[in-house]
Amino acid sequence: MMANLFSSFDPMSSIAELSLNWTSTLLALLFIPYLFWAMPSRATLLWNLMIMTLHKELKILLGQANPGGTLMFISLFSFLMFNNLLGLIPYVFTSTSHLVMTLSLALPIWLASIIYGWFNQANHMFAHLVPAGTPGPLTPLMVIIETVSNTIRPGTLAVRLAANMIAGHLLLTLLGNTGPHLNSNLLSILLMAQLLLLILETAVALIQSYVFAALSTLYTSEVN
Template sequence: MSMSLFSVFDPSTDLVNSSLSMNWMSTTLGFMLIPLMFWLMPCRLNIIWMTIMKTLHYEFNLLLGKSNWGTTSIMIPLLMFILLNNTLGLFPYIFTSSSHLTMTLSLALPLWLSFMLFGWIKNTNHMFAHLMPQGTPPALMPFMVCIESISNIIRPGTLAIRLAANMIAGHLLLTLLGNTGPILTWLPMSALIMTQFALLLLESAVAIIQAYVFTILITLYASEVK
């Protein structure tokens, strides 16, 4: 029986006799790789981890315009969470949870909504000012308010779709190429393996970039409400 190409992204695939679904447990596998923070003597892995944390904190503070440990303490774990899930999805037989809108929208929507509520409640005038770019002609003001409002509303959707679509695209391409393997001779097969290896390296870069882009955009949205 032929299977759909998108069946590799099916979250309902069962592990044991179609009675126990373990797919979404891959979302928590990344936490096993995080080093413990309370060693008596810091190990090298811990030192590397803390160096990465400080670098990310510095990068996010450049976007926020001031030192803000509260916001960066949300963004850095979010980046690591997405990065670990994107990377784990590249391994065989591990469910790619970040390729589903169920997960990506669950990350983007609550964060965006919390920033919007904070901005409109605490800095109402500042949020109204964002709807009207400086120097807008009076005749275009109603249209600009509508355009900026729609732009703000669709932000969580674009964040979620961008992450999910980028993770799906590479996996689908690898699946399509892999399905042609059984009908090839050894010479085309060698070329196919080299192509898939190059695509796997590209997907590794995409996994890192998309986690960074998702978090940077959320940080930029947070900086607008202050």
Template sequence: MMTNLFSIFDPSTNIFYMPLNWISTFIGLLFIPYSFWMIPNRYYFFWNFILNKLQNEFKTLMGNNSNGSSFIFISIFTFELLNNFYGLFPYIFTSTSHLTLSLSISLPLWLKFMFYGWINNTQHMFIHMIPQGTPGILMPFMVLIETISNIIRPGTLAVRLTANMIAGHLLMTLLSGTGPSLPMYFISLLIVIQILLLILESAVAIIQSYVIAILSTLYSSEVN
């Protein structure tokens, strides 16, 4: 039972020993040609409106030191959002439900922040490890706590996204698996519940993409 349940997250499905499931990550490339149309359509205006709002918010969080780096976080938001939504469609592999993908995004991003901060703003990084007003006797403990909390940041970013994507998919799979054994008058109730869960998962896909982008922006603003 558990093997069948978690098989929806199995990335090992292949054809001629080629892991074609991961190709679903690049479906977003199909949307790029829309931005090159001579006459923009409604999809272009809608997506451009969202990206402009995000850029203004990221620039506000990062202050005057953004220097165009907000586009990195907009790209992360777009990539995460599209891949989260792909998993809601039948027969499309949910790549963001694996630490392989989410950690490969958060870890290099965090390392970049750390290298930039310790090389260019060393004094600021040391000051940031001890909050203002901390008693002298507590300073060693605060340095230890801040160091640990800083080290686990890429892991928390990756696990947060992975756990949220797995939880909803598992719940929908569990409920749908009980369908054949239910009486006919319970099937309609099950369908309504599944539709509500699908709406909830759509909201989770948007919220988690936004949270990942916002937290990455806040982490980058701390090293400036």
């Protein structure tokens, strides 16, 4: 019996005190379509279409002055998407459901953009603390609000992704634990409910990857 609801997501598999569950993060490299084939497969064509569509959308956020800047965020999207989808496979550790992973991705991007902005465009960063049209008496309050808003951005990115990934896994786990205690009629209903929930979790895995990459791009574009 689980000691707590989150124990099923803890990385417990180890050999010689080396955690093996985190190595599932590298499995995403095996699913990226290879480009050395003479005739591209349908998976390669679908992958290229998805990458080009994402490049066009993120380029709008970054602006025309930095057309190659989308490469990092497309790579981030691909990394998160494969890890989110791999987490839906039974007995595969979901690394993106842990704040250690999500905060490690969100914090460096946010910190790098903040450092770049304050060192290279300090006036723009100061002006960003007071939105246009703010009344004079509200200026000190808006500075505090904007400062807090900018500070909690990596935390909100990390918590949003981890919470959305862990919520569906918890629900699937809880529903699965009730299966042995149900009769055949209720068990068929439970299987249908879990199938629908699995389809929903697949959509959430894709959407959350895009949201993480898009918000990271948007936060970075604000300092340019």
